[in-house]
Amino acid sequence: MAENTVQTTGHTWDETLQEYNNPLPNWWIYGLYVTILFAIVYWIIYPSWPVGKSHLRGISTVTYLNAEGQSETHGWNTRAKLLKEMQDANALQKPYFDKIAAMPAAQVVKDPELNSFVLSAGKALFSENCAACHQAGGQGKIGFYPNLADDDWKYGGSVGEIEATLVGGRRGYMPAFGEVLEKSQIEAIAHYVLGLSGHAVDKAKATEGNTLFHSNTGACYYCHGEDAKGRKAFGAPNLTDKIWQWANVPVATDLNGKVTAVQKVVMGGLNKGVMPAWGGENARLNPGQIKLLSIYVHELGGGK
């Protein structure tokens, strides 16, 4: 073995054990010096060391608009950078939002460029804010949340009505009839209601239900209307179609099951169907986003 010219570290353990003091490779040691240099430059440019009751702000700056719309410059930090980025991105989107705000919805969807903006921005907004309840395609969930992709609307399906729903939120309510009506009366009403949407029901019971529905005992007509086609002012749904929101009639295989499903709703009433408000005070969405989202929901398929 060739004689080794490398020195040892000078330590000796256990009488004979020694360690060579090999120098670090040059690429490594100069790499280290470069990173130290980089760190010093970084301290100068960006916020770095704590000093007294504050810290070094660095020489880098960000210029953004303040609340009064004037240009303002502050030392670089992530909050300033974010403010600038939000303003830049908003400025890029602003022409589209301005056009949409100024135009009636019917015209927006006829403009190919605006329409594709509505579809892509609307999809992102819908996925994050609406899909948790109304599901990804707006199909809703029986027993929980209404379908937005069909043409049946509790509170109205025009863009303006959808917008009002988004801004103010909604709170569904149906009183419980379990203690007001006899069990047999509720059963009769269930037969009548199912008959309205073409189910083969017990004729005699349905006739009794019809009377109750339109009497002041049941008073169903007050919210659902004389023709049982619903009243938007109360968010009372149309009972004459085959669309079910609360009573899961479609999954019941026989008449008995369907009657039970409707009975349950009439007996217990509904104190749910709460849609949060997205506009107004402390709003999650701004008016431009709400109008865009209203058009998007309207275009899901069922808008009126």
Added chain:
Amino acid sequence: MFKKFTHETIESNAGWLIVLTMFAISVGGLVEIAPLFLHDDTLEKVDGVRPYSPLEQRGRDIYIREGCYTCHSQMIRPFRDEQLRYGHYSLAAESKYDHPFQWGSKRTGPDLARVGGKYSNEWHTQHLLQPKSVVSESVMPNYPWLMGPLDASDVADRMRALRTTGVPYSLTQTEFDQNVKQFGEEHARMFHIPDAQVNLVAQAQAGNYDGDNRSVSEMDALVAYLQVLGTMVDFSKVKPEDLVKFR
């Protein structure tokens, strides 16, 4: 008299090795964390941040008990994508009464720092019982036991413990009066430890968070907590550039 203090002294003396190693590894903390306690601009000066009501506080305890923090963070970072998805970035001031804070960094589920008011109580209840019934692609487990009764007997003790960490729950009339001044009378009543249990039940009854008003369940507490997250500061009254100046 003294031997020269060399590298060998440290290597061959366990006491020196321990002390100096501890110093070396604490430099990062001393430089990056300790000064924040002394800085004037660490906590943003914003209105509205208050301690949790007894019910919300119990909800927070359940949040921690169930390990929600292992999948959900409560820290919206100042990036555009986060702001668009979750809302305004989190402020240090917003978690000043949190002990321990729930910032986290693991996001298997979404950030919850501003989940308050985003969904209905009914949605939260359904979602906690059976997440897949409302979000089909969710991997969150079911929490059916949350409908069980809430043990509210020790809520006053829990608040007393938090009081020792600096949360301004009141025990005396003087402290109560101070809270009235700082948070308004309605809130100050909520923070009065002797009335904790009464207030807890009252809020659960009035809010009926789980849709079942016969008893106070753990669900009531947890949903009350989730619904207050991130809602205390009214950002329409805060100028964005003012928050920039705190960093």
